[in-house]
Amino acid sequence: MSKSTRFPVAVHILTFLSAHPGEYVSSDAIAKSVATNPVAVRKILGMLVKAGFVSSLAGSRGGAKLEVDPQKLSLLDIYQAVEQREIFQMHEPHPNCPLAKGVKTDLQQVFDLAQTAMERQLAAQTLQDVSQKAVLDFNQAMC
């Protein structure tokens, strides 16, 4: 796979916003910390706005602002907002082969179990958990 880094970038963005509570932060400022370009940041910010985690304001002195409590935002929430895909993807086996049918059914069940186990771990962590230390460090020495 050419893998997406949308999920870690989204967490990074939200952490950045949580370090500036109540302020509108520009995609340009965020892009510097993430080490990417403002358009990439805005694309992901758009998904976070759709999910209701962030609000944005166009124009001078505009930007993005965190709209939820970092303690109440789980990593699973973030993951599902920006990365809706499932980990495993089934292939499309021969439709008339009974062996293929059996494999498909059983494997899909295992895939679901594995995905759920993974998601349970993400659900157990909040944005606060992963951003608290980072924000403290940040406030002592800005980028």
Add this chain to the structure above:
Amino acid sequence: MSKSTRFPVAVHILTFLSAHPGEYVSSDAIAKSVATNPVAVRKILGMLVKAGFVSSLAGSRGGAKLEVDPQKLSLLDIYQAVEQREIFQMHEPHPNCPLAKGVKTDLQQVFDLAQTAMERQLAAQTLQDVSQKAVLDFNQAMC
């Protein structure tokens, strides 16, 4: 991600082999059941040979043969043989930003926990578990 279907295809291949114990099966026959082409099957078979799960024989009446007990081969074994990638990939944030550093460290830990939880589910299932029913169906009605 453009996602790989190597893992489910590998399970399918191994199930097919387990339905023909002691026989050498050609990549062509397997390809028909998987609904792909023989070269794709041989590529994955090559990984399974490297992992020691399968042996192969070139030439007339050659093919691939299962070399392990389906009850002792976990889905995690198969997954790791054909799909070495990690689910989540970190981005490369600004090296001098303390906020970025903190996020990176904490997120990596969460990624590891989530990946481990997923792998534990795969480790709990054997090839036998997912192939048993399929093989029975298959022996009643071949593809």
Add this chain to the structure above:
DNA sequence: GCATAAGTTACAGTTACAGTTACAAATAAA
């Protein structure tokens, strides 16, 4: 009006996967 900034679209570059073709090497069977 002007500067700033989000939002969107379009395009190029990169990477990964899947499928196909081709061919050398190995092996069994005639």
Add this chain to the structure above:
DNA sequence: TTTATTTGTAACTGTAACTGTAACTTATGC
């Protein structure tokens, strides 16, 4: 020994996704 079969591998193509860049529109504050 010759022939047919089959693996193993390399090369190439097409497709899809992600990233980065540029250009443009829209919205807002000064």
